[in-house]
Amino acid sequence: MKKIFILLFQRMIPGLCLFILCLGLVTAEHQSTAGSTKYQVIEVLEGGEIVGQVKWVGAILEVKQLQVRKNVEICCPSDQTSKPSPRLMVSSKTRGVKNTVVYLANISQGKKLEMPKENPRLDQIQCVYNPHVLIVPARGSIDLVSRDEILHNIHMFGAASYNLAFPLANKVITKRLRKPGVVKVVCDAGHSWMSAHIHVVSHPYYSNTDENGNFKLTSVPPGTYELHAWHEGWNIVKTEEKDGVVSSYNFSEPIILKKEVTVPKSGKVNAVFELSSSSK
Numbered sequence: 461m462k463k464i465f466i467l468l469f470q471r472m473i474p475g476l477c478l479f480i481l482c483l484g485l486v487t488a489e490h491q492s493t494a495g496s497t498k499y500q501v502i503e504v505l506e507g508g509e510i511v512g513q514v515k516w517v518g519a520i521l522e523v524k525q526l527q528v529r530k531n532v533e534i535c536c537p538s539d540q541t542s543k544p545s546p547r548l549m550v551s552s553k554t555r556g557v558k559n560t561v562v563y564l565a566n567i568s569q570g571k572k573l574e575m576p577k578e579n580p581r582l583d584q585i586q587c588v589y590n591p592h593v594l595i596v597p598a599r600g601s602i603d604l605v606s607r608d609e610i611l612h613n614i615h616m617f618g619a620a621s622y623n624l625a626f627p628l629a630n631k632v633i634t635k636r637l638r639k640p641g642v643v644k645v646v647c648d649a650g651h652s653w654m655s656a657h658i659h660v661v662s663h664p665y666y667s668n669t670d671e672n673g674n675f676k677l678t679s680v681p682p683g684t685y686e687l688h689a690w691h692e693g694w695n696i697v698k699t700e701e702k703d704g705v706v707s708s709y710n711f712s713e714p715i716i717l718k719k720e721v722t723v724p725k726s727g728k729v730n731a732v733f734e735l736s737s738s739s740k
């Protein structure tokens with residue numbers, strides 16, 4: 461009798477495993493579907509536009525930058541010993557602030573998030589990331605490449621974690637960015653002045669400001685939204701020294717400005733954000 465039970469139990473094990481596996485797959489599928497149902501793609505009828513500018517108010521600040529002490533011949537070929545900080549780029553003509561990501565924070569439905577024909581690219585050129593801020597659709601890929609004949613090491617953290625060595629120039633590494641959120645990029649190969657931000661986005665209503673601080677969101681379903689403007693920030697909260705020399709600056713958290721906007725049917729709404737030395 462006991463033997464029959466053991467035999468039956470042994471025969472049930474593969475079935476039981478299969479059942480648990482199926483349950484797991486169903487749960488995983490449900491979770492991934494639940495994640496993607498947060499934003500719904502619809503045909504946008506009588507969509508409107510949000511256009512505007514991120515502006516600097518008051519005297520333009522110059523953000524301190526670290527001295528280049530490693531691979532100077534590649535990083536600073538034109539005899540400088542430091543590079544201008546890419547953190548705060550204000551046009552002296554238009555007072556527009558570049559690299560501010562303006563987006564709709566509470567949109568639940570709208571146009572489709574199109575995958576770009578070519579992957580967005582992050583270059584490492586003369587020990588600077590180019591572009592400094594970029595937008596990548598979630599589940600899309602990014603191409604990372606170094607143009608310098610020295611070692612760079614991309615360290616990403618936040619919404620994605622990667623540690624990627626670039627010992628050679630012109631070798632492209634492609635990585636998928638699955639989770640929406642902000643990814644911070646730094647170089648772990650002794651170039652502590654190098655930094656960039658990647659916004660991994662789950663809907664198409666994101667715009668990175670140009671050199672005049674301009675942004676534009678198109679085909680927005682008519683309605684009232686919360687419009688956010690993200691800037692990485694420029695205030696130094698801590699200075700670290702090594703052998704009497706500044707080795708790194710720790711910056712304050714990104715600044716997020718908020719504004720309510722109402723998009724009219726087939727119309728346009730203008731929005732202006734202001735940043736100044738007292739912005740937090």
Ligand SMILES: [Cu+2]
Nearest residue numbers: 612647649651
């Ligand atoms: Cu580097």
